[in-house]
Amino acid sequence: xxxxxxxxxxxxxxxxxxxxxxxxxxxxxxxxxxxxxxxxxxxxxxxxxxxxxxxxxxxxxxxxxxxxxxxxxxxxxxxxxxxxxxxxxxxxxxxxxxxxxxxxxxxxxxxxxxxxxxxxxxxxxxxxxxxxxxxxxxxxxxxxxxxxxxxxxxxxxxxxxxxxxxxxxxxxxxxxxxxxxxxxxxxxxxxxxxxxxxxxxxxxxxxxxxxxxxxxxxxxxxxxxxxxxxxxxxxxxxxxxxxxxxxxxxxxxxxxxxxxxxxxxxxxxxxxxxxxxxxxxxxxxxxxxxxxxxxxxxxxxxxxxxxxxxxxxxxxxxxxxxxxxxxxxxxxxxxxxxxxxxxxxxxxxxxxxxxxxxxxxxxxxxxxxxxxxxxxxxxxxxxxxxxxxxxxxxxxxxxxxxxxxxxxxxxxxxxxx
Numbered sequence: 367x368x369x370x371x372x373x374x375x376x377x378x379x380x381x382x383x384x385x386x387x388x389x390x391x392x393x394x395x396x397x398x399x400x401x402x403x404x405x406x407x408x409x410x411x412x413x414x415x416x417x418x419x420x421x422x423x424x425x426x427x428x429x430x431x432x433x434x435x436x437x438x439x440x441x442x443x444x445x446x447x448x449x450x451x452x453x454x455x456x457x458x459x460x461x462x463x464x465x466x467x468x469x470x471x472x473x474x475x476x477x478x479x480x481x482x483x484x485x486x487x488x489x490x491x492x493x494x495x496x497x498x499x500x501x502x503x504x505x506x507x508x509x510x511x512x513x514x515x516x517x518x519x520x521x522x523x524x525x526x527x528x529x530x531x532x533x534x535x536x537x538x539x540x541x542x543x544x545x546x547x548x549x550x551x552x553x554x555x556x557x558x559x560x561x562x563x564x565x566x567x568x569x570x571x572x573x574x575x576x577x578x579x580x581x582x583x584x585x586x587x588x589x590x591x592x593x594x595x596x597x598x599x600x601x602x603x604x605x606x607x608x609x610x611x612x613x614x615x616x617x618x619x620x621x622x623x624x625x626x627x628x629x630x631x632x633x634x635x636x637x638x639x640x641x642x643x644x645x646x647x648x649x650x651x652x653x654x655x656x657x658x659x660x661x662x663x664x665x666x667x668x669x670x671x672x673x674x675x676x677x678x679x680x681x682x683x684x685x686x687x688x689x690x691x692x693x694x695x696x697x698x699x700x701x702x703x704x705x706x707x708x709x710x711x712x713x714x715x716x717x718x719x720x721x722x723x724x725x726x727x728x729x730x731x732x733x734x735x736x737x738x739x740x741x742x743x744x745x746x747x748x749x750x751x752x753x754x755x756x757x758x759x760x761x762x763x764x765x766x767x768x769x770x771x772x773x774x775x776x777x778x779x780x781x782x783x
Contacts, residue, residue, distance in 0.1 A: 395727055396451040396747070403739035417716040424761050427719045430732030431758045432473050435466065436485055437728050438751055443492030444508055448748040449729030451740070458508040460496055461515075462752045463489050464522030469755050471532055472762050483532075490529040493522055494541055501544030502563065516552055516563040519545050520576030527582045539587075546583045549576060550595045557598030571615040572627045574603045574634025581641040593642060600638050603631065604650055610675040611654035622671035622680065624744050625687025628654070632694050640701075648701060655694050659710045662691075670737060670744055682742030685721065685734050688714055689756035696763040708767070715764055718757055 438446040444458025445466055467486045474482030496503055498514055503522045505515030526542035529535070554560055558569035559576065577599035584593035606614040613631045616623050632651050639647025657676050662668050668688055669679020692714040699707035721738055723731050734753030736745020 395730055398726075399451060399723075399730070399735075399740050403741075407739060417713040417720075420716060422716075422719045422722075422724075424715065424719065424764060427722055428473070428477075428758060428761045430722060430724070431734070431754045431761075432470075432482065432732075434729075434732035434734075434749070434754050435470070435751065435758075436481065437732075439485055439488065442508070443488040445489060445751050447507060447752075448736070448745065448750045449733060451730075451747040455729060456507060457510070458492070459751065460493060460503055460508060461505075461518040461521045462755065464493055464503075464518070464525035466751065466755050467525030468528040469758050469762075471528055473758065476762060476765065486529065487533070490525065490533075490538060493525065494537065497541055497544065501541075501546075501548035503545065505565075514548075514563045515565075516549065516559045516576060517565065517570075517573060519549060519563075520573070520579040523549070523576075523579040523583060527579070527586050531586060542583060543587065543589075546580060546587075546592050549580060550591060553595055553598065557600075557602035559599075566617070566619050568617050568619070569602075569615060570617045571603045571606050571613050572630040572634065574599065574631050574638060576634070577603070578634045578638045578641070581638045585641060596638055597642055597644070600635065600642065600644065600647055603635060604647060607650050607653075608675065611657050612675045613654065614674070622743070623673070624671050625668055625679075625684040626690065626744065627687075628658075628672065629687045629690030629694065633690055636694060636697055640697075648698075651694065652698060652702075655691070655698055655707075658691055659695065659706065662710060662714065670742055680743060682744070683738040684742075684744045685718060685736070685738055686744075686750065686753040686756055689718055689734070689753065689760050692718070692760040693756060693763060696760065696767055700767055711760070712764065715757075715760055718760075722757075 435445060438449065438455065440446060440458045442458055444460065445463045447456040447459035447462060449455050467489055470482040470486035470489070474480065474486070493503070496508070498504070500514065502514030503519045504512055505518050523542060523545045526538055526545065530538040530542055552559055552563055554569070559573050560569040561567055564570065577596040580592045581596040584590060584596065603613065608614065613628070616627050616631065618624070618627060632654060635647050636651045638644070639651070658668060661676070667683050668691065670682040670684040670687070671680040673679070692711045695707040695711040695714070698704065699711065721735070723733060725731055730749060733749030734757055736748045736750050736753065737743060740747055
């Protein structure tokens, strides 16, 4: 970490720590979670056999995750980025609100529940109010940054495409097309995005998630220009895949390479490859997915960060990255029928389910912490909305691909208000 990044981290930590002075009622839950994780680390089994049988029903966990998401929906319709054990709920987060929309619709369809639909429609209305005249969406938390963001626009585009599919509302389609047009205009000739609107003004391979959104827009509108833009970026990202499976140009300057961003790259390549019928893209994902699968099977965890070629990771767990890898393995199982992917994903899901608080105050119960233990390097002392999103996606995929309704007894969600 650079000196400036370290200073920023310390300043942010000090600011959050003062939150306990304003909310002393959070002190006991904070201590309880720290002690709970410390005890679990000390006494938990050191092998994967403990995850071969179901100790917590997937349906119950999925309900908990969706209740957390609905509790995090703010009065404006956006969904908070996180609940901090120090400061409570954050402001609404446009990026994650956008890509939570498909998850809410998927849950509603599986559980036959209107609560998810109501929340998705509220989220969509809020997102439409944020779109800039050029078609872009802003970065950061609501009320913070006002600059357009390529990545956030791509993530929100996923939600807009799905919202239009579900509602057929013309204003949603208009917003999606405007966002797609802006992304096409901002794309570099080599297929990457860099400069204005990108994080740290450089190109990132995890913007494959933006390519995925453009591929979905192309499918939804039958407009080939978005598909061509998606494939241009896909080709650029694939040119950065090493023989080891490592993908270069994640480019988080001043930060370690978190598993969350590695998994972003893989998800974007895989889903874009599926939509564009690119077998080379799917095959490119199989190598790193298999490397990480073997690390999980061997070590009983995936490191929170990795160095190039998947070496020397930091020993904490990035739960969001774990949930994303479960999604990748399940999709590869769907494509290849290789049961080793399914086996790893089911163990991963079981491990993650056991780390979800089953009781506690609002903001904690049903939440996915940024790290395990909760004080780990990635989003420390926070329960994060995108962690809930990706674990919900993994459990929904598990249900769809196994065809088993056992343990998936859903309860009605309260309508978001």
